[in-house]
Amino acid sequence: MQEKTIMSEEDVRRALIRIAHEIIERNQGVQDVVLIGMRTRGVPLARRLATNLGEFEGAEVPVGELDITLYRDDLELRRPHPVVRSTNIPVNLNDKRIVLVDDVLYTGRSVRAAIDEVIDFGRPRLVQLAVLIDRGHRELPIRPDYIGKNVPTSRDEEVRVRLKETDGEDRVVIIRPAG
Amino acid sequence: MKRKDILDLDDFTPEEISEVLETADAMKEILSRPIKKVPALRGKTVVNLFYEASTRTRISFELAAKNLSADVVNVATSASSVVKGESLVDTIKTLQALGADIIVIRHPQSGAPYLVAQHLEGSVINAGDGWHAHPTQALLDLYTIRENLGTIAGLSIVIVGDILHSRVARSNIWGMTKMGAELTLCGPETLLPVLDRTGSTNAFPEVRVEHNLDKAIEGADVIMALRLQKERQRGGLLPSLREYIQLYQLTKERVARAKPGALVMHPGPMNEGIEIAPEVAHGSQSVIEEQVTNGVAVRMALLHLLSGDGGDKA
Numbered sequence: 001m002q003e004k005t006i007m008s009e010e011d012v013r014r015a016l017i018r019i020a021h022e023i024i025e026r027n028q029g030v031q032d033v034v035l036i037g038m039r040t041r042g043v044p045l046a047r048r049l050a051t052n053l054g055e056f057e058g059a060e061v062p063v064g065e066l067d068i069t070l071y072r073d074d075l076e077l078r079r080p081h082p083v084v085r086s087t088n089i090p091v092n093l094n095d096k097r098i099v100l101v102d103d104v105l106y107t108g109r110s111v112r113a114a115i116d117e118v119i120d121f122g123r124p125r126l127v128q129l130a131v132l133i134d135r136g137h138r139e140l141p142i143r144p145d146y147i148g149k150n151v152p153t154s155r156d157e158e159v160r161v162r163l164k165e166t167d168g169e170d171r172v173v174i175i176r177p178a179g
Numbered sequence: 180m181k182r183k184d185i186l187d188l189d190d191f192t193p194e195e196i197s198e199v200l201e202t203a204d205a206m207k208e209i210l211s212r213p214i215k216k217v218p219a220l221r222g223k224t225v226v227n228l229f230y231e232a233s234t235r236t237r238i239s240f241e242l243a244a245k246n247l248s249a250d251v252v253n254v255a256t257s258a259s260s261v262v263k264g265e266s267l268v269d270t271i272k273t274l275q276a277l278g279a280d281i282i283v284i285r286h287p288q289s290g291a292p293y294l295v296a297q298h299l300e301g302s303v304i305n306a307g308d309g310w311h312a313h314p315t316q317a318l319l320d321l322y323t324i325r326e327n328l329g330t331i332a333g334l335s336i337v338i339v340g341d342i343l344h345s346r347v348a349r350s351n352i353w354g355m356t357k358m359g360a361e362l363t364l365c366g367p368e369t370l371l372p373v374l375d376r377t378g379s380t381n382a383f384p385e386v387r388v389e390h391n392l393d394k395a396i397e398g399a400d401v402i403m404a405l406r407l408q409k410e411r412q413r414g415g416l417l418p419s420l421r422e423y424i425q426l427y428q429l430t431k432e433r434v435a436r437a438k439p440g441a442l443v444m445h446p447g448p449m450n451e452g453i454e455i456a457p458e459v460a461h462g463s464q465s466v467i468e469e470q471v472t473n474g475v476a477v478r479m480a481l482l483h484l485l486s487g488d489g490g491d492k493a
Contacts, residue, residue, distance in 0.1 A: 070217040081487030084205040
C-alpha cells in the first residue's frame with residue numbers, strides 16, 4: 001500500500017475559501033442558502049464553509065446534518081447495516097437554496113440518497129452540490145457545482161479525507177495498492 | 180446487531196441494548212419529520228401474527244414497519260385457517276412460502292416464538308408470549324428512561340404489581356439489571372415469582388424484593404406500575420381488590436416519597452383507580468404517553484437492525 005498526500009492543510013483551507021466565494025457568486029449572496037453536510041465528514045466541511053460565508057457576507061448561514069443510511073440503495077448488500085445517526089435539519093427547507101456538502105464524490109449514489117432525503121423535508125428551490133474531492137467513476141447522472149480538487153483515480157485506489165474534527169489533522173491522501 | 184431473532188432480553192448484551200437505543204434515537208427523529216417515511220425496508224414483508232388481542236403493540240409494529248416502507252400484512256388468527264385447526268408451524272411455513280421476511284408474533288403460550296424461530300428462515304420478533312417475555316416493551320421502557328433521565332445505570336427502579344403474571348416485568352428485569360439499574364420488585368407475596376437463587380446460569384438477576392410499597396418507593400428514580408388482571412382476585416391470589424388498592428395503588432402521596440421528578444411508567448392498558456390513581460396516570464411525572472410514541476421508534480430500530488443481519492441466518 002502506498003499513501004500519497006494530495007491536499008495539505010493549507011490546500012484544504014484555500015479550497016474551502018474558494019468554494020465559499022463561488023457559493024456567494026452563484027447564489028448572489030447567501031440569502032436563503034442552507035448548507036447540509038452529509039455524515040460523517042461532510043458535516044465539519046459544511047460548518048467550515050458556513051464560517052467562511054459568515055466572514056465574507058456578515059450573515060449566518062444555517063447548517064444541517066444528514067445521515068443517509070436509511071436511504072441507501074445498497075443497504076441489502078451491507079451486513080450488518082452501518083450505524084444510523086440522527087439527521088438534524090434546523091430550518092424549514094421549503095423554497096431554500098440547499099448546498100449539499102460531502103468530502104468525496106465517487107459513484108454518486110450517496111448524493112442520490114441525500115437528494116431523496118432532503119426532498120422528504122420539503123420542497124427546496126434548488127439543490128447544489130459541493131465536494132472537497134471529485135474522484136470520478138460516476139454511476140448516476142450527478143455533477144457537483146463546487147469542487148475543491150479533481151482527482152483522477154482508478155477504482156482500486158482509495159481517497160481518504162482527514163479532518164481535524166474527526167481525525168485530528170487536515171489532509172487528503174490517496175492510497176494505492178502495492179505493485 | 181448479529182442476531183436473527185428477538186425473543187427476549189435474557190441473551191442480550193448491554194452493548195446490544197445500547198445499539199438498539201441509539202438507533203431508536205435516529206428513528207425518533209424520523210417521527211418528527213413532515214414525511215415520516217424512509218425507504219430502508221422497501222421490498223421487505225413484515226407479518227404481524229397476533230394470536231391475542233392487542234391494540235397498541237400491533238399498531239405500533241404496523242406503523243414502525245410502514246415508516247420504513249416495508250409491506251405489512253396483519254393476520255387476524257380468528258379469521259384465518261388457525262380456527263380450522265392449522266398448527267402454528269404450518270401457519271409459519273405458509274407465511275414463509277408467501278414471502279414473509281420478518282414475523283412479529285404474539286401468542287398466549289410462553290415459548291411459542293422460539294418454536295417459530297426454529298422453523299422460519301427469516302426473523303422473528305416476540306411481541307409477547309404468555310407470562311414469559313415482551314422484549315420490545317422492555318426496550319421501549321429502557322429508551323424512555325434513558326431519554327428522560329440520561330442514563331439507566333445506577334438508577335433505583337421499582338416495579339410494582341402482579342410481577343408473577345407479567346411478561347413485561349420479566350423482560351424488564353433482564354433489561355434493567357443488564358443496564359446497571361438497581362431494581363426493586365414490589366407486590367403481594369402471591370403475585371411475586373419464586374426467585375431462583377441457586378446461582379445457575381439461568382438464575383434470576385439480582386433484585387430486591389419488598390412487599391411494602393411505601394418502603395419500596397423511598398428515593399426511587401422510576402416507578403413502574405403493572406396492570407392488575409381482575410381475574411387474579413377470583414383465582415384466590417388476592418384477598419380483595421379493595422385491599423390491593425389500599426396497599427399497592429400508585430397514589431400521589433406514595434409517588435411523593437420517591438425522588439423529586441421520578442418517572443411514573445405503565446405498560447398499558449391501565450386500570451385507572453386500581454393499580455394507579457388517575458391523577459398520577461395523567462400527572463406531570465407520568466411518561467406513559469411517551470412510552471407509546473417511543474414504542475414506534477424502538478420497533479423501527481429493531482426491524483431495521485434485524486433486516487441488516489444475515490450472518491446467522493440459515
